[in-house]
Amino acid sequence: GENVEQHPSTLSVQEGDSAVIKCTYSDSASNYFPWYKQELGKGPQLIIDIRSNVGEKKDQRIAVTLNKTAKHFSLHITETQPEDSAVYFCAASIRGSGNTGKLIFGQGTTLQVKP
């Protein structure tokens, strides 16, 4: 079946450094790629997303890049802060049963930002 691979599984950076999380997807028809942040004890929340007609999108300190040819996309966080510490999930859209859309999630990355 379709899948999304996410790396690394854990990432530790010093405050102020950059963090990069990478995902690859298998379905060439995927056209929507969101990133979710899950803080301790909470549900995942959408932080940024990108669609297949765009190669890069930025929102303040976070950015996402998409390479459709290689079927991979990445999350970049610059000037990391302790509050960026969380689990991050990437996802890719696929066509589900009954022609409905669904998301396939990566395995998650635990980011630790050390003060």
Add this chain to the structure above:
Amino acid sequence: EAQVTQNPRYLITVTGKKLTVTCSQNMNHEYMSWYRQDPGLGLRQIYYSMNVEVTDKGDVPEGYKVSRKEKRNFPLILESPSPNQTSLYFCASSLTPGTGELFFGEGSRLTVL
């Protein structure tokens, strides 16, 4: 405030004792879904619903049931829980499944002894 509410947040039960995890959303979303989160496996879809009385299996439906009698509610039922269903469960809803934001509840941590 737009939200997805799950209950209970924490539950310890024993093998075979039926339980229900409730989920309610106040955003008038037609699409609702259940996921389980396990270390190293990410979020895997259990069941989803496109509208009232319309439900379908996700990627890991074995051992679970759902119902959608009202638009706002989507309970997850474990008829005979087993230890391999020990996990963190999330309910989510969306206006546009697969192409728009998924709104997640805060999670229900279930332990089956």
